[in-house]
Amino acid sequence: MALVARRGGLAIMGDDDGAEVPMRRILAAVAVVVVAGLIAFGVIAWRPSIAPITRPNPSSFPAALVARGEKLAAAGYCASCHTVRGGQPFAGGYAMPTQFGTIYSTNISPDVASGIGNWSEAAFKRAMREGVARDGSHLFPAFPYDHFNKLTDADTGALYAYVMTRPAVSSPEYKNTVPFPLSIRALQAGWKLLFFHPEPFKPDPVRSAAWNRGAYLAEGLSHCGACHTPRNALGAEKRSKAFAGAPIDNWIAPPLDKSNPAPVPWDQAELSAYLGTGVTRYHGTVAGPMAPVVHGLAQLPPADVDAIATYFATLNGTVGKNVDPAPIVAEALATDRIGTGLTYDPAARLYAAACASCHFNGADRANPLRPQLALNNALNLDDPTNLIQVILHGVGAKDGAPGVVMPAFSRFSDADVARIANWLRATRTGKAPWPDVEKKVAAIRAQGSERK
């Protein structure tokens, strides 16, 4: 076949029989296929608008239902994404940077004009299950509907009762910076076809009730995988790498599977302590984007937190293993003295001056309020990001152990932060050095601290 120009138009010449098809006809055929494709896609993408309602009277919702919704909203961190720093709860506007631009959370207070005051329960449930707004437009998966679709009808109903009984707050419209054509919401239907397979949570009859409860919360409402599972180029969680660890908000959400590098394995008791209180004996305290998660989970009954711990202790293989932490802890405690004596190593001297006063532990057991650095994953992960974050920004009184503060060392130069980080990695872990730490410090400093 040859593409040739003829009589002012284009025609395709067959090699042997010389038959000609005028370009007009080919273009017409292509146009028909494109239009048919668009119509088919339109049919797939189209969702009806659900009629607006008059804002329900808050007193029409039973108090017990609202109270249940409050706990569920805490464990789904609705307020943490739907509130800007210092702003009115649920009024939206929280910026979520994604690789496709910034997406702002919307106002989910019951304000009729700018919130969801005129959304029926059916519209709310469809949003949670399918990621579709009341007007029929597709929502971006920055809203974790890819997890919320697992919720039972009763739980979604309780959430509706809770948000509809909050004070109505008026807000401006927030403009996403997702560029055209990705900003076309109908295209989200294509993303959903590829990556979104909604189904209610199905209990596994072989597992215990606690495991199933934990799986329900972790996979659905508390969407642990939204941060701890790596995403593909189109922003969908890689199911084959569930909980393998991932970068999030300039932090690293460590692996929660067997590949977690903590010297003392994360068993059920340590997971329960971490998720329920934010403080552990062997793994340090909660910081960064994980802190609001723990604040939310703390509102759940302790049995629910233990259930989540059961789920992850099964996933990471610690259930039934009973590793004795004593020798691992003894080895870690022995590293405490490195760099605290007379030394001319500039890194050791910086550590002695800046850190040792709090992190040195002369006792024979780990002290939860002074994390044992050799045991901490800030030092043991393949990536120094979390250690740099903790050094530059500290751990506030509200995060980690309540009332206890790890000061911020933002006045240290990039070189000094890198010096301490590299030295701790070398003296407290047997692991390979991190590459380019100083550059990473500069990059993390430039991003600033997103947190309050």
Ligand code: HEC
């Ligand atoms: C990780 C952040 C995040 C969390 C957690 C989150 N949301 Fe959202 N939510 C968003 C974003 C972002 C949008 C807007 C998506 C868009 O514009 O396409 C949104 C949209 C919504 C909408 C649609 C509102 C509208 O005006 O179209 C509803 C309803 C909603 N969220 C309810 C909830 C509830 C209930 C919870 C807690 C169970 C919750 N969200 C937790 C980020 C979040």
Ligand code: HEC
């Ligand atoms: C908003 C993102 C986000 C969500 C949601 C989230 N995590 Fe995390 N998680 C993180 C980050 C970031 C860290 C690192 C924090 C640190 O080093 O202090 C972390 C740390 C952890 C750790 C400590 C791991 C280690 O090796 O140090 C555990 C355990 C954990 N998360 C479990 C969970 C569970 C269970 C859930 C769901 C109930 C969850 N996370 C939901 C971001 C998140």
Ligand code: HEC
């Ligand atoms: C004034 C006491 C103090 C000083 C000085 C101090 N820390 Fe901390 N550090 C803490 C406390 C307390 C925590 C536990 C966090 C919390 O509960 O607020 C902590 C936590 C940590 C963690 C673990 C965070 C986690 O997610 O588990 C690391 C790593 C750390 N510090 C490193 C350092 C380094 C490096 C220095 C020196 C540059 C330093 N600290 C100086 C008190 C201190």
